[in-house]
Amino acid sequence: MTTCQLCDQSDETGSMLCVGCTKATEVRVQSLPALNRGLAPFLRPAGGVGTGRSGKGGPAPLPVNEDILDLRGPGGIVGVAERWLADVRRDRGHTVATPSGGVDARLQAAVDGLLVNMPWIAVSWPNAGYFAKDIRDLTKSLTSIIAPTPAVSRGQRVGNCPAVDLSGTICGAVLRLAPGEKAIVCPWCTCSYPPYVWAQLKTWVDEDATRAAERGVRPQVVAGTTQ
Ligand SMILES: [Zn+2]
Ligand SMILES: [Zn+2]
Structure with a gap:
């Protein structure tokens, strides 16, 4: 009997992550390439964006895309996935491959690698909880950019x-x-x-x-x- 490192419920299989959290983490990892693609439209300056405030005393011009550029860049989503995969491989005594190719290909490779290792992560990896939390936070913040839970309701x-x-x-x-x-x-x-x-x-x-x-x-x- 252990406690799931993500949801703190007791888990009678003795794993680091319970079955539900393992599945949820898998789904989140799988969704990373789609979320990464989903950010692309936000990079295009929409009509009028950037014409916000400027000049004396006012706030800076509308913040455009810098954060999203960072997320989609080599250190962003793909960097997070690759760092976790490297940690997993190191802790399992596997060789850590040097990522190559474009950001999209690297992200897909890191996601595939994490999914292959998911059973071991869930059952045996002491860092499973940190990993699962980090992936949950990442997907949550990405989703909030792409499809924000409307703080604003339609027509309001x-x-x-x-x-x-x-x-x-x-x-x-x-x-x-x-x-x-x-x-x-x-x-x-x-x-x-x-x-x-x-x-x-x-x-x-x-x-x-x-x-x-x-x-x-x-x-x-x-x-x-x-x-
Ligand atoms: Zn759980
Ligand atoms: Zn106006």
Whole structure:
């Protein structure tokens, strides 16, 4: 009888990971190439992205793609998978192959290698819990970029568009996440806000609301927050 290193439930097979967590970890490892491909569209600057704020005093321009570039680069998802595979091979006394080829091929090779070793990892590897947690965190953060659990529900009023035009005027049109859309697109200035900038978007919306309140304007950002 042992305790599963991922879910802390007791496991009567005496393994490091229980059957459920082993299966879940396998599925997560298998999903890495698809998640990696799923990030690609976020690298393309969408129309209007980058036209966010600039100039004096305002926040930096919309953060574009740097994090996603890092994730898709050699040190990102593929780096994580290769490091774990190298650890597994070392601990099993197997030779550690030097990865070669493009990032996609390397990722697939690392994923295949991890899956082959999964039974041993689950039953015998003392680091199984760290590995399973790391893979869970990685897939969770990737999924949150690609298909975010909507902090914003469809059709909900998000706030007023914080884009600033050349004259320094805030757009202010009402932003909503339209049905079927992945990004919030301003109906007035067409500035596009993909999910990975929503946190920043919320900050700007809140700032504008505060400033409007200071000027004595009723901000009407989200129904019920006006005072
Ligand atoms: Zn478990
Ligand atoms: Zn706008």
